[in-house]
Amino acid sequence: MSSLFGNILKGWTDYTKGIEEGGHHEYEHMWGMVIDLDKCTGCNACSVACYAENNIATVGEEKYVARQSMQWLRVERYFDEPDIDPGAIDDENAMQERGASFLPMMCQQCNAATCEPVCPVAATYHTPDGLNAQIYNRCIGSRYCANNCPYRLRVFNFYSYTDENGAWPEPMKQQLNPDISVREKGVMEKCTFCIQRINAAKDKAKMENRQVTEGEVKTACQQTCPTQAIMFGDLLNPESKVTQAWVRQQIKLGKYKQDRENPTLRGYRIFEELNTDPSVLYLERVREE
Amino acid sequence: MSEAALKHLSETQTKDIDENIAWAKINRDVLRSMENPRRGYWIAMAISVALFSVMIYAEVYQYIYGMGPALLNTSHMWDLYISTFVFWIGMSHSGTLLSAILHLVHADWRKPIYRFAEAMTTFSLMTAGIFPVIHLGRVWNFYWVMPYMTDRGIWPNFRSPLIWDAFAITTYLTSSVLFLYIGMIPDLAICRDNTTGWRKKLYTWLSLGWHGDDRQWRNFRITYLMIACFLIPLAVSVHSIVSMDFAMAIMPGWHVTTFPPYFVAGALYSGCAAIITLFILLRYFFKFEEYMTFPILDKVCKLTFVIAMVWSYLNLVEFASVWYGHDIPSKEVLLAKAYGPYAPFFWGMIAFGMFLPFALLSKWVRRNMKLLFVVSVLLNVGMWLERWMIVTPTLSMSYHPWGWNIMWPGWVEWAMVGGSFGWFGMLFLIFVKVFPCVSMYEVKEMVFHRKRTIYEDVDEMMVLHKGAPTAVEAGSTKNGGS
Amino acid sequence: MVVVLVGAIIVIAAQILDQKLHYTSTDVVPGPIVPGTQYPDEAFTGIDVPQPIDFSHKIHAGDNEINCMFCHTYARRSKVSGIPPLSKCMGCHTVIATEKPEIQKLTAMWEKGESPQWNKVHDLPDFVHFTHQRHLKRFLFDNQELDVSDAKRVCSMCHGDIAEMTVAKKSRPLTMGFCIRCHEANEGPSDCTKCHK
Amino acid sequence: MNQSKLDRRQFLKGLGLGGAGVALAGCDLPSYVTLEQGEENVISYLAPNEYVIPGVGVWYASTCVGCSAGCGIHGRVREGRVLKLEGNPDSGVNMGRLCQMGQAALQHHFNPDRIANPMVRKNGALVEASWDEAIALINEKSKSGKAAWVTGTISGHQRVMAQTHLGAIGGSRHYAVEQINANVWKTACKDIINDPNPEIHLEKAKVIFSLGADFLGTFISPVHFAASYAEFRTPPRGTLIQAEPAMSLTGGNADHWVGIKPGSETALALGVANALMNNHGVAGNGISNATKTLINKHDPETVAGICAVPVGRIEKIAASLAANSPSLVLAGGSATGNANGYSAAAAALMLNQMLGNIGTTITAGRELAYPQLDLVEGNSANLKDLAIDANEGKIDVLFVSGANPLFLAPKSLKMLEGWNKVGFKVVLSSMLDETAEAADVVLPLASSLEDWGSHIPSYAKGTRNLALQQPLMEPVFPNTRGFGDVVLALAKDAGAPGLDDYDDYYGYLRSAISALKKTDSEKEWNGFLMAGQTQIPSLGRKLSYSDGKITPTMNDSDDGNLTLIASARMGMWDGRGANLPWLQESPDQISKVVWDSWAELHPKTAKSLGIKDGDYINIKSASGEVTTRAFIYKGIHPGAIAVPIGRGHSALGRYAKDNGVNPLSILNGASDSKTGEIATTATKVSVKSAGKNKQMAKxxxxxxxxxxxxxxxxxxDKQRRTEGGA
Structure with a gap:
C-alpha cells in the first residue's frame, strides 16, 4: 500500500527534490523519446502502426468531423509562420515556397503531468518507470485529465466501438492485440509508449536475471518509422541513444527553462514553459534559407 | 391582485411588515398556501415533470450510447454539464446568505423570505449534485470517488479538485438540509397542530415532539445559531472549491487567482437574483403581499446590486490581470471571448451581469413587479452565461492550436440543462405544498419585535393583540394560537 | 435528512457491493506450503464448470503425482499456463487406460483431428494481464527451499488443492484484493500497469 | 517451419479464438461479470511445434504486396492469429521499416467484406457457387476464344504461373495494369542511360532537384527512398528542391518548393540547364548539339514565362545545383503525367549528365539472371491497350487478378463497353471490387498473409533478391484459395506441361526455388523462409548516355479552365487502400483530410470562382464530372486543381463504397506521346461552386x-555550425 500511495501522491516538490539529489532514484527506468523533426516526412506510418498495435478504434467520418477521433499519435502539419515567410501569407497570388512542417504528437509522458493530480480516482498516475499511465478499468470518465492536458493528447471513448457495427466487425476482431485491453465507452485512453512492449521486455529481462538493454524495447511508431526519426530508450541508462541525445542537446529534466551552454542547439520540448516536464525531446526542423 | 391594488400597494407599503398583523392571520395565510393546489400549480408541475422526463430519457440514451451524442469532443470534454453544475452550485448560495449571514447580523427583514431561499439552496444543491455524476463516462462507477474501504486497497486521488467537490457538496448539502429542517421545526409543529390525515402523521414525525417550552426554545436557538455559524465558512469554501476545478487547472482562462472570490460573488449574485424571481412568484401566487413586502424586496434588490458590483469588479480585475499580464494564451482566450464565435454570449453575460443590475437602482423598477421579474430572470440568464463562458471558450482555445474548436452542445446536453430546471422546479413545487414556505414563527417574532419598538410596554401590546398568548407559547398552541 | 440517508446508503451500499464483488478479505498467513512467503488464505466456492471430457486432476496430479508443469508446460515460459496439446494426452493414452469411456472420447477426437473445447475455470477479466512465468520464477525457481517437483505447492497458492479435485473448480476468489494482499505481503510490484494495460 | 507443410498448417490452427473474443469484453462491465467461470472457452492445440507457446508471439517473415516495392515484413503470430506487421530488418528494400499501407495490410486480411465463396453469374447476377462448379465453368469457357490476362505488377513465380496458364489456354495478351507507376522515368532511363532501373543514391546527393517525383510517397520504392532520404538529411544536410504544380508528400518536405504550371517541367529543366551552362560554366559533356541549341533557346526569362516561376528562383536552383556536387535530378509523378512526360524525364537525365551525376548518384542497377521471374511492371498504357483491344473484339476470355481496370480506366477509354464485349470474364480477387462485380466468375483469393508467393522487388540496391511470401495463419475465410493454387489448378486443367508433379502451389514454389538455388535441403529452405528472401544471381549493367528526345513545347490552350491533377497519394494508392479503415482514417499527409476526397485549390483561384474552404465544387471535364469539397491552400499552382486518386469506389466493401470521388474517371484520353501512359495532369476542367458548405473531416x-x-x-547554416559536418 505504501508504495501505491507513493506513486499516487508523489508531488512536484518530491519530484524536483529527486532531481536535485541527483536523479530519479526511485525510478526503475525513465522512458524517453527523441523525435527528429528534420527527418520526419509526415508519412503517417507511425500513426497507422499505433492503430495496429494498440487496438485503437476507427470512428468513421461522422465522428471524425465531430472531433471524436481516437488516434493516440497524430501527425500534425503546419505551413510557414508569418514571421518566417511574410510574403507567403499576405500575397494572395503567392504559392508556398517551402514544404510544410510535420509534427508527430503522442502523449508527452510529462513528469509533472497536469493530468495526473486532477483525476478523481487516480486512474492516471506516474509509474516507477517514469511513465504517465492510464488504467482503463479504474477510469470513471470524468475527463478532467483531458481538459487539463495542454497538448490535447488524451482521447475519450465517446461511443462503444466493440459491437458488430463498431470498429471491428468480424473477423477484424481477430486482429486485436490480446496484450492490451480493448477500451469500452466512457474510458479515457492515450499513448502509453507501448507499455505492453516495455513490460514484456522487462519480464523477459527478469526471467533472465538481467537489466533491460538498450534497444530491447521499441515502440510501434519507432519501429515502423521509414526515416527512423523516432528514438526511444531509457533516460536513466547513460549509454542509451536517447540519453546521449538529451545530453548532446543539453536538455535537462525537471526544468522549465533550459540553461544551455549552446543556445543554438536543436533540442526543445513542447510547452516546456508550462513546467510539465515532458519526456519527449523534439529536434528542430532545419530550413535552408 | 388587481393592477390598481398592486399599484396602490407599491406606493403605500413602506414598512417591512405590518406590525399589526394578527398571529393567527399569519398561521392562516401560510397554512393556506399549503392547501390543495390549483390549476396553475398542476401546469407548472406538469412542465417540470416533462422537462425532467426528457432529462431521464437523455440520461438513459447517454448511458446506452456513451457521451458521443452530447457532441462533446476531444477539445470540449465538459461544456454544459459542468457549467450548469457551477450555475446550480451558485444558486445554492442564496439560502445561506439570507438565512445564515443575515441571521448573524440581526437583519430581521430576512425572516419572511429565508425559508424558501433555504429550500432553494437545498434543491439547487440536489440539482447541482446530479451533474458531476451524469457527466461521467462510466456513470455506474460514480461511487469510486467516495473514500470507502475497498477490498482492492485503492483510494480516490485526494489531490483532485473533483474529490474536493464531492466532499464539499455532500457536506454542504447535509448542513443545508439540517439548517433548513431545524429552522422549520417550530413551524412543523404548527402544521402538525392544524392538519389531519397523512400530513399530520408526517408533521408529527418531523416536528420531533416540539411543544415550544423554554428549554426547547433555548436549545433550538443555540443549535440554529451554531449551524448558521458553521454554514457561512462552509458556503464560502464550497464555491471556492468549485472554482478550484478551474483554478487548479493549467488551462488559460481557468488558471486565475481571483477565481475563488469571483465564484463566491457570482454565486451570491445568482442566488439573490433567483430569490427575487421566486419572491415575486410566491408573492403573486400565494398572495403573500403582507409578508413579502415591497420594502423587503427593495432591500433584496439593493443587496443584489451591491453583490453585482462586487462581481463586476472581480470580473474587471480578472480581465485587467490577463490584459496586463504576459500570458499570451490567456490573452487570446479573453480576446476570443470578446470577438470569437462565443462573443454574443460573452457580451450577453456582460450586459445582463454587469449593466442590467443598474436597473435595480431605480425605485420604479424595484416596485414594478413584472419588470423586476424579467430583470431577475435575465440576471440569472447572465449568470448562467457567465458559467458557460468560463468553461467553453477556454476549452475551445487552449494551449495547443490543434485543439482549437468551436462546439455547440448537442440535444442530450440541452436536455440535461432543461431537465435540471425541471427537477429543481419539481422539488420546489412539492416543497411549497408540503412545507410552509414562509417561516411562521419567525414572522411572528418579527411582528413582535417591531411592535415592541412602538409600544414600550409589553403588556399594552399584548392587550392590543386581543388576548394573544405570550411569546413563550408561540408555535405550539392550536388554531390561531401563536 | 433524506440526503444524509442517501449519502450513507451510497457509501454503505458501495461497501456491500464491493464486499460482494470482491469477496471477504482476510489477513495473509505465512505459507508453510511455499516457504518464505505469505499468502492470503481465502476460500471461495466456485461453480461446477462442465467440460467436454471429465478430466480428473486427482488421478493425474494426485494419485500419480504428475507434475503440474508436465502438462501445463507453458506456465514457465508464457503468460498463460495453457491447456496441454492433444498430442500430449495421447502420448500416454494410446496405451494407458484406453478402455475408459472418457479416454475413448479423447481418442475419437484425436483421430478426427479436432481438439476439445475446454471451458475456462480460472478466468480473469480481460483487463487483467496476469503472467504465470513471473510468478513461477519468483515462488518456485528462485526459491531455495523448493525444487521443481514442488510446483504443486506454488500452484495451489492461487488454484487451491487441484490435486484433490476431479474437474477443476475455482477455490480462491482471484479478485484484485486477493492479488493485492499477496503482492503486499511478498513485496510484489505495486505498479498498476503491471497487470492493467 | 521445420516440418512439412501439413504440420505447418497444423500449428497455425489456433488455440481457439479465446484471445480476441476476450479482449472485447473490455473493461465496460463491473468485475463480477468478468470474473466468470466457464463462460469462455479455450481450444487446445493438436500437436504444436516446440516453439509455439500460447501467449507468446512468434514472428514469421514474409513480403508485403501493398505495392510493387516488395518490402520484407515480419508478422507477429499469436494463438494462430497474425496481430501485427513490422518491417523485416534483413530486407534490403525497407531495412525493418514499413509504410502505412504495409501496416494496414492486416485490415485487408481481416476485412469483413472479403469474398468468402466463389461466385458465378447466373441470370445476370452473381451467385455463390462451389469451387468445382466455378472451375468447371472456367475450363469449359477458357478455350473458347482469344484469352488474355490482366494483372497488376506481377513478378516471381506468380508471373511464371500466370503466363504458363495463358500459354496453355492459347492466349498471348498479358496486360499489366498499374495506375501509379514510374513507367515514363524507367522508359527514359532505358532509352537514355541504358538501364531501366538504375540505382538512385539519395544519400550521396547534396542537392536533390525533383521534378514532381514523389519518392517519399509514391515513386518506385517509397520506404527505401525514405530511408535514403533520412541519410540525406543527416549533417551535412542535403537540400531538396521540388518542382511540381501541386504539393506531394515529397514536396511537403522540400526546402524549396517551386509551384509551376502543370506540364511545364521540361521547360523548367531546360531553363535550369541554360542557367547552368551560361552562368555557372557547366560544360555539358555528352550532350548533343541539338539539345544544346534547345537549351540555349530556353533562357531563364523565357522559361519563367512558360512555367510561371520567377527568374530568380530558376537561377537559385541552378546555383544550388552548380555549387553542390554530387546532386541528383529526378522526374516522376506530375512531371511525367502529361503528354510531354517523357521529355521531362529525358530533361532530368540530361541535367544529371550535365552535372556529372550519372555514375555517382545514379549508378547502374543489376539485371536478373532469370528474366522470366522479373517484374512485369504494370502501367496505364496497358490499361488503354486493354480498353482498345477489348473494344475491338480481340479478347474473348479475360482473367483478371490484382488489378481493377473498371475503376482505374477513365470514362473516355470506354473500358466498360469493351469489358462487356468480352465473352467470359474471370476475376480472381479477395475483395468484390468494381471489376469483380462485373465478372462472370469470381474466385475468392486468400489474402497476402495467407498465401505463398515469390516477388522481385521493383527496386533494389546491390544484390537482387527474391522476396518470399508465406502464409502467416490459416485462411480467415476457409473457402478461399491462394492465387498460385488457383492458377496452377487452372493451368493443369488446361493441360500445361510439367505441372503434374505439383499438388499445390507450395510444392511448385518450393521445388522451383530449390532448383533456382540448386539446393534441396530442408534447412536451407527454412533459412530462406526465415529470412523472407533469398539472393538470386544477377548481372551488372553498364550506364551510358545518349540524349533523349526532348520536346519542350506545350500546346496549352489557355482557355481559362483549370488543369486537373489526379494526384497519387500514399495511403489510398490507386484505390486499393480505400477499403481499409486505418488508411481511411489516416489523414492525408498534406491536406489532413480523412474519409473523403477533396479538391485542392489555390486561394486566388478559389476567390475568383467564389469558392470557400469546404464548399462543394463541381469539377467538369469533357468526359464527365465529379463533385467534392474544396481544400484551399497555397501549395498548388493557381491554374491547377488537384483531386486525389483512390476514393470514389462504387464497390469494394463497406468502407470504400460511395466514399469520395474518383478523378481518374473524368480524365480525357490524353497520354504520354512516347510511352502511352495515361496523362493524369493534362485534363482541362471547369470548376464551379455547388454550394452547401459542410464541415470536412480533417x-x-x-x-x-x-x-x-x-x-x-x-x-x-546554424545547424551546420552547431552540429558540424558529421
Missing amino acids: LMEIDRQHGRKLVATISA
Whole structure:
C-alpha cells in the first residue's frame, strides 16, 4: 500500500527534490523519446502502426468531423509562420515556397503531468518507470485529465466501438492485440509508449536475471518509422541513444527553462514553459534559407 | 391582485411588515398556501415533470450510447454539464446568505423570505449534485470517488479538485438540509397542530415532539445559531472549491487567482437574483403581499446590486490581470471571448451581469413587479452565461492550436440543462405544498419585535393583540394560537 | 435528512457491493506450503464448470503425482499456463487406460483431428494481464527451499488443492484484493500497469 | 517451419479464438461479470511445434504486396492469429521499416467484406457457387476464344504461373495494369542511360532537384527512398528542391518548393540547364548539339514565362545545383503525367549528365539472371491497350487478378463497353471490387498473409533478391484459395506441361526455388523462409548516355479552365487502400483530410470562382464530372486543381463504397506521346461552386502554429555550425 500511495501522491516538490539529489532514484527506468523533426516526412506510418498495435478504434467520418477521433499519435502539419515567410501569407497570388512542417504528437509522458493530480480516482498516475499511465478499468470518465492536458493528447471513448457495427466487425476482431485491453465507452485512453512492449521486455529481462538493454524495447511508431526519426530508450541508462541525445542537446529534466551552454542547439520540448516536464525531446526542423 | 391594488400597494407599503398583523392571520395565510393546489400549480408541475422526463430519457440514451451524442469532443470534454453544475452550485448560495449571514447580523427583514431561499439552496444543491455524476463516462462507477474501504486497497486521488467537490457538496448539502429542517421545526409543529390525515402523521414525525417550552426554545436557538455559524465558512469554501476545478487547472482562462472570490460573488449574485424571481412568484401566487413586502424586496434588490458590483469588479480585475499580464494564451482566450464565435454570449453575460443590475437602482423598477421579474430572470440568464463562458471558450482555445474548436452542445446536453430546471422546479413545487414556505414563527417574532419598538410596554401590546398568548407559547398552541 | 440517508446508503451500499464483488478479505498467513512467503488464505466456492471430457486432476496430479508443469508446460515460459496439446494426452493414452469411456472420447477426437473445447475455470477479466512465468520464477525457481517437483505447492497458492479435485473448480476468489494482499505481503510490484494495460 | 507443410498448417490452427473474443469484453462491465467461470472457452492445440507457446508471439517473415516495392515484413503470430506487421530488418528494400499501407495490410486480411465463396453469374447476377462448379465453368469457357490476362505488377513465380496458364489456354495478351507507376522515368532511363532501373543514391546527393517525383510517397520504392532520404538529411544536410504544380508528400518536405504550371517541367529543366551552362560554366559533356541549341533557346526569362516561376528562383536552383556536387535530378509523378512526360524525364537525365551525376548518384542497377521471374511492371498504357483491344473484339476470355481496370480506366477509354464485349470474364480477387462485380466468375483469393508467393522487388540496391511470401495463419475465410493454387489448378486443367508433379502451389514454389538455388535441403529452405528472401544471381549493367528526345513545347490552350491533377497519394494508392479503415482514417499527409476526397485549390483561384474552404465544387471535364469539397491552400499552382486518386469506389466493401470521388474517371484520353501512359495532369476542367458548405473531416482545421513553439525551425547554416559536418 505504501508504495501505491507513493506513486499516487508523489508531488512536484518530491519530484524536483529527486532531481536535485541527483536523479530519479526511485525510478526503475525513465522512458524517453527523441523525435527528429528534420527527418520526419509526415508519412503517417507511425500513426497507422499505433492503430495496429494498440487496438485503437476507427470512428468513421461522422465522428471524425465531430472531433471524436481516437488516434493516440497524430501527425500534425503546419505551413510557414508569418514571421518566417511574410510574403507567403499576405500575397494572395503567392504559392508556398517551402514544404510544410510535420509534427508527430503522442502523449508527452510529462513528469509533472497536469493530468495526473486532477483525476478523481487516480486512474492516471506516474509509474516507477517514469511513465504517465492510464488504467482503463479504474477510469470513471470524468475527463478532467483531458481538459487539463495542454497538448490535447488524451482521447475519450465517446461511443462503444466493440459491437458488430463498431470498429471491428468480424473477423477484424481477430486482429486485436490480446496484450492490451480493448477500451469500452466512457474510458479515457492515450499513448502509453507501448507499455505492453516495455513490460514484456522487462519480464523477459527478469526471467533472465538481467537489466533491460538498450534497444530491447521499441515502440510501434519507432519501429515502423521509414526515416527512423523516432528514438526511444531509457533516460536513466547513460549509454542509451536517447540519453546521449538529451545530453548532446543539453536538455535537462525537471526544468522549465533550459540553461544551455549552446543556445543554438536543436533540442526543445513542447510547452516546456508550462513546467510539465515532458519526456519527449523534439529536434528542430532545419530550413535552408 | 388587481393592477390598481398592486399599484396602490407599491406606493403605500413602506414598512417591512405590518406590525399589526394578527398571529393567527399569519398561521392562516401560510397554512393556506399549503392547501390543495390549483390549476396553475398542476401546469407548472406538469412542465417540470416533462422537462425532467426528457432529462431521464437523455440520461438513459447517454448511458446506452456513451457521451458521443452530447457532441462533446476531444477539445470540449465538459461544456454544459459542468457549467450548469457551477450555475446550480451558485444558486445554492442564496439560502445561506439570507438565512445564515443575515441571521448573524440581526437583519430581521430576512425572516419572511429565508425559508424558501433555504429550500432553494437545498434543491439547487440536489440539482447541482446530479451533474458531476451524469457527466461521467462510466456513470455506474460514480461511487469510486467516495473514500470507502475497498477490498482492492485503492483510494480516490485526494489531490483532485473533483474529490474536493464531492466532499464539499455532500457536506454542504447535509448542513443545508439540517439548517433548513431545524429552522422549520417550530413551524412543523404548527402544521402538525392544524392538519389531519397523512400530513399530520408526517408533521408529527418531523416536528420531533416540539411543544415550544423554554428549554426547547433555548436549545433550538443555540443549535440554529451554531449551524448558521458553521454554514457561512462552509458556503464560502464550497464555491471556492468549485472554482478550484478551474483554478487548479493549467488551462488559460481557468488558471486565475481571483477565481475563488469571483465564484463566491457570482454565486451570491445568482442566488439573490433567483430569490427575487421566486419572491415575486410566491408573492403573486400565494398572495403573500403582507409578508413579502415591497420594502423587503427593495432591500433584496439593493443587496443584489451591491453583490453585482462586487462581481463586476472581480470580473474587471480578472480581465485587467490577463490584459496586463504576459500570458499570451490567456490573452487570446479573453480576446476570443470578446470577438470569437462565443462573443454574443460573452457580451450577453456582460450586459445582463454587469449593466442590467443598474436597473435595480431605480425605485420604479424595484416596485414594478413584472419588470423586476424579467430583470431577475435575465440576471440569472447572465449568470448562467457567465458559467458557460468560463468553461467553453477556454476549452475551445487552449494551449495547443490543434485543439482549437468551436462546439455547440448537442440535444442530450440541452436536455440535461432543461431537465435540471425541471427537477429543481419539481422539488420546489412539492416543497411549497408540503412545507410552509414562509417561516411562521419567525414572522411572528418579527411582528413582535417591531411592535415592541412602538409600544414600550409589553403588556399594552399584548392587550392590543386581543388576548394573544405570550411569546413563550408561540408555535405550539392550536388554531390561531401563536 | 433524506440526503444524509442517501449519502450513507451510497457509501454503505458501495461497501456491500464491493464486499460482494470482491469477496471477504482476510489477513495473509505465512505459507508453510511455499516457504518464505505469505499468502492470503481465502476460500471461495466456485461453480461446477462442465467440460467436454471429465478430466480428473486427482488421478493425474494426485494419485500419480504428475507434475503440474508436465502438462501445463507453458506456465514457465508464457503468460498463460495453457491447456496441454492433444498430442500430449495421447502420448500416454494410446496405451494407458484406453478402455475408459472418457479416454475413448479423447481418442475419437484425436483421430478426427479436432481438439476439445475446454471451458475456462480460472478466468480473469480481460483487463487483467496476469503472467504465470513471473510468478513461477519468483515462488518456485528462485526459491531455495523448493525444487521443481514442488510446483504443486506454488500452484495451489492461487488454484487451491487441484490435486484433490476431479474437474477443476475455482477455490480462491482471484479478485484484485486477493492479488493485492499477496503482492503486499511478498513485496510484489505495486505498479498498476503491471497487470492493467 | 521445420516440418512439412501439413504440420505447418497444423500449428497455425489456433488455440481457439479465446484471445480476441476476450479482449472485447473490455473493461465496460463491473468485475463480477468478468470474473466468470466457464463462460469462455479455450481450444487446445493438436500437436504444436516446440516453439509455439500460447501467449507468446512468434514472428514469421514474409513480403508485403501493398505495392510493387516488395518490402520484407515480419508478422507477429499469436494463438494462430497474425496481430501485427513490422518491417523485416534483413530486407534490403525497407531495412525493418514499413509504410502505412504495409501496416494496414492486416485490415485487408481481416476485412469483413472479403469474398468468402466463389461466385458465378447466373441470370445476370452473381451467385455463390462451389469451387468445382466455378472451375468447371472456367475450363469449359477458357478455350473458347482469344484469352488474355490482366494483372497488376506481377513478378516471381506468380508471373511464371500466370503466363504458363495463358500459354496453355492459347492466349498471348498479358496486360499489366498499374495506375501509379514510374513507367515514363524507367522508359527514359532505358532509352537514355541504358538501364531501366538504375540505382538512385539519395544519400550521396547534396542537392536533390525533383521534378514532381514523389519518392517519399509514391515513386518506385517509397520506404527505401525514405530511408535514403533520412541519410540525406543527416549533417551535412542535403537540400531538396521540388518542382511540381501541386504539393506531394515529397514536396511537403522540400526546402524549396517551386509551384509551376502543370506540364511545364521540361521547360523548367531546360531553363535550369541554360542557367547552368551560361552562368555557372557547366560544360555539358555528352550532350548533343541539338539539345544544346534547345537549351540555349530556353533562357531563364523565357522559361519563367512558360512555367510561371520567377527568374530568380530558376537561377537559385541552378546555383544550388552548380555549387553542390554530387546532386541528383529526378522526374516522376506530375512531371511525367502529361503528354510531354517523357521529355521531362529525358530533361532530368540530361541535367544529371550535365552535372556529372550519372555514375555517382545514379549508378547502374543489376539485371536478373532469370528474366522470366522479373517484374512485369504494370502501367496505364496497358490499361488503354486493354480498353482498345477489348473494344475491338480481340479478347474473348479475360482473367483478371490484382488489378481493377473498371475503376482505374477513365470514362473516355470506354473500358466498360469493351469489358462487356468480352465473352467470359474471370476475376480472381479477395475483395468484390468494381471489376469483380462485373465478372462472370469470381474466385475468392486468400489474402497476402495467407498465401505463398515469390516477388522481385521493383527496386533494389546491390544484390537482387527474391522476396518470399508465406502464409502467416490459416485462411480467415476457409473457402478461399491462394492465387498460385488457383492458377496452377487452372493451368493443369488446361493441360500445361510439367505441372503434374505439383499438388499445390507450395510444392511448385518450393521445388522451383530449390532448383533456382540448386539446393534441396530442408534447412536451407527454412533459412530462406526465415529470412523472407533469398539472393538470386544477377548481372551488372553498364550506364551510358545518349540524349533523349526532348520536346519542350506545350500546346496549352489557355482557355481559362483549370488543369486537373489526379494526384497519387500514399495511403489510398490507386484505390486499393480505400477499403481499409486505418488508411481511411489516416489523414492525408498534406491536406489532413480523412474519409473523403477533396479538391485542392489555390486561394486566388478559389476567390475568383467564389469558392470557400469546404464548399462543394463541381469539377467538369469533357468526359464527365465529379463533385467534392474544396481544400484551399497555397501549395498548388493557381491554374491547377488537384483531386486525389483512390476514393470514389462504387464497390469494394463497406468502407470504400460511395466514399469520395474518383478523378481518374473524368480524365480525357490524353497520354504520354512516347510511352502511352495515361496523362493524369493534362485534363482541362471547369470548376464551379455547388454550394452547401459542410464541415470536412480533417485532422486539423488550423494551418499555422499561432505563435506556439510546436515545430521550431533552425536554419541549415546554424545547424551546420552547431552540429558540424558529421
